[in-house]
Amino acid sequence: MTSQEPASAIIEIDRVSQVFQTSARKDHLALSDISLTIEEGAFVSILGPSGCGKSTLLxxxxxxxxxxxxxxxMKGRAITGPGPDRGPVFQEFALFPWKTVLGNVMYGPRQQGVRTAEAEAQGRALIEMVGLKGFENFYPKELSGGMKQRVALARTLAYHPEVLLMDEPFGALDAHTRTRLQNDLLNIWERDRKTVLFVTHSVDEAVFLSDKVVMMSKSPGRIRQVIDIDLPRPRRRNELLLDPRYQKYVVNIERMFDESDEAGAPT
Amino acid sequence: MMSPAVLTRRAAPVLACIGLLAVWQIASLALKNDSFPTAVEAVRAIPDILGDKESLTNILDSLRRMAIGFGVAVLVSIPLGLLMGRSRTVAAFFNPLLMVIYPVPKAALMPIIMLWLGVGDVTKTLVIFLGVSLPVIYHSFEGAKAVEEKMLWSGAAMGLSPAQRLVRIVLPAALPEILTGCRTGLVLALITMITSEMIARQSGAGNILFNALDMGQYDTVFAMIIIVGAMGICLDAIFERIRARLVRWSEPQFDMPLSFS
Structure with a gap:
């Protein structure tokens, strides 16, 4: 490993392999020998083609x-199950459809014993922060995809996880909504700089958001390379797209994926 | 003021009933058969039945058995169905059992149950219970199976234990499907109620109906059919109201304007 062991490591992944049994009863090696350290407060993207096991890793x-x-x-203790220190946000939103927007956002704090009045006040503030003021009493089915994902983010932030686990959160959204949510996510993240592990297959998205991009290759899922994204923050999309350093990162990463495709694909 | 469209929609069921009675009346007059009284004769017999204290007690006894059988079946079947939907072990144990019981008409089990438990309330209520259980178990099972894994993961991350996830995520998420099963179960409760009283005559609405048939009181027979039918329609309508209220969050919105003309 080239990087030295950082003192502020929050998540350590140590030689993780994952084998799935396919329907044909054959073993499929989804992840092979993954080791990765994530530092506290870092925004880390896991980038790779579909089927490389990046979501499984998350x-x-x-x-x-x-x-x-x-x-x-997690913080030196073996992860044995889910817990409120690691908050997931899924591509499928996974909201509770029988709860209103406010009900969804209050769910975690209520579960943790926060008083209703307090949970409601915090919930309303969070809903405003993600730009959904006025929609507190709407049900998920009444919201667009982008709005649902805003609720999902607020619902997870509500119980103050130390790490945000985002599983292709903007993958189901149209391009316009996607860029708006990327901007808003960065703005929210700038406030407290929580550790974020962000799975995506979009190179632009990974470079725009992250401090570090973990490039994965598939069959079996392996880490190819870890790239530090040395771009100033706070990042503005309109400035960044014109920045040659940003463009260089995107082009280089895309080229690396293309090369591996050509080497591996039996065209 | 109600718009003409709303008025038509409200009036439609009433018109359908009047139409049905009219067809009946004409058919009866045309056939001139003793065992086929006219609609007017049958409707006229209804107040006599409902006014008779013994008949009324019989009908209320039926309703009581039906309510108990339905209630107990729902209370047992929903947890069982949900557990089967979320646990392969539980499903592997109960599925073959239910597959065997499913196609057997519950009334066909009555002779055995009567042999063991007599011809009283317990036997009849048990048959209703069996009739209601299967659709409710099946729909709860399907509903629980379809619950999105990520929704349960979200709950687990918030600190919900497996038991809490079953009650607070699987149950509400599967509720629309569960209530569909309960609605089928309610109609089956009525059917098994009458059937059980037909086989084990002693009391109940079915008893009045088949006694009247034996004695050739055909207007009473038809009047009882109307009463039982009306009970079914009312119970279903009440249940549908409750159901729609409970799962409003999942219903597609029909009242959205489709055009602005």
């Missing part, structure tokens, strides 16, 4: 999936 950190071998640790 689920292992979340404690939703147990790795076949190896281990993941």
């Amino acid at each position: 689920y292992i950190v979340g404690g939703f999936v147990n790795p076949t071998s190896g281990a993941a640790k």
Whole structure:
């Protein structure tokens, strides 16, 4: 490993492998020998083609999936299951459809014993922060995809997880909504700089958001390279798109993926 | 003021009933058969039945058995169905059992149950219970199976235990499907109620109906059919109201304007 062990490591992934059984009863190696350290307060993207196991890696950190071998640790303690210190945001939103926007956002704090009045006040503030003031009493089915994902983000932020686990959160949204949510996510993140683990297959998205991009390749899922994104913050989209350093990161990463495709694909 | 469209929609069921009675009346007059009284004769017999204290007690006894059978079935079947939907072990145990019971007409089990438990309330209520249980278990099972995994993960991250997830996520998420099963169950409760009273005559609405048939009181037979039918329609309508209120969050919005003409 080239990077030295940082003192402020919050998540350590240590030689994690994941084997799935396919329907044909054959073993499929989804993740092979992954080791990765994530520093506290960093915005880290896991970037790779579909099927490279990047979401599985996120689920292992979340404690939703147990790795076949190896281990993941949160602040030095082995991850054995889900917990409120790691808050997921899924591509599918996974809102509680029988709860209103406010009900969804209050759910976690209420579960943790926060008094109703207090949870409601915090919930309303969060809903305003994600730009949904006025929609407190709407049900999820009445909202657009972008609005649903804003609710999902607020619902997770409401119980103050130390790490945000975002699983292609903007993958189901149209391009315009996607860029708006990326901007808003960065603005929210700038306030308290929580650790974020962000899974995506979009190179622009990964470079725009992250301090560090973990490039993965598939079959089996491996880490190819970890790239530090050395761009100033706070980042503004309109400035960044014109910045040659940003463009260089995007072009280089895309080129690396293209090369591996050509080498691996039997065209 | 109600708009003509709303008025038509409200009046439609009433018109359908009047139409049905009219067809009946004409058919009866045309056939001139003793065992086929006219609609007017049948409707006229209704107050006599409802005014008779013994008949009324019989009908209320039926309703009581139905309510108990339905209630107990729902209370047992929903948790069982939900557990089956979320646990492969529970499903593996109960699925074959239910597959065997499912196609058997519950009334066909009555002779055995009567042999063991007699011809009283317990037997009849048990048959209603069996009739209601299967659709409710099946729909609860399907509903629980369809609950999005990520929704449960979100709950787990908030600190909900597996039992809490079952009650506070699986149950509400599956509620629309569960209530569909309960609605089927309610109609089946009525059917098994009458059937059980037909087999084990002693009391109840079914008893009045088949006694009247034996004695050739055909207007009473038809009047009882109307009463039982009306009970079914009312119960279903009440249940549908409750159901719609409970799962308003999942219903598609029909009242959205489709055009602005």
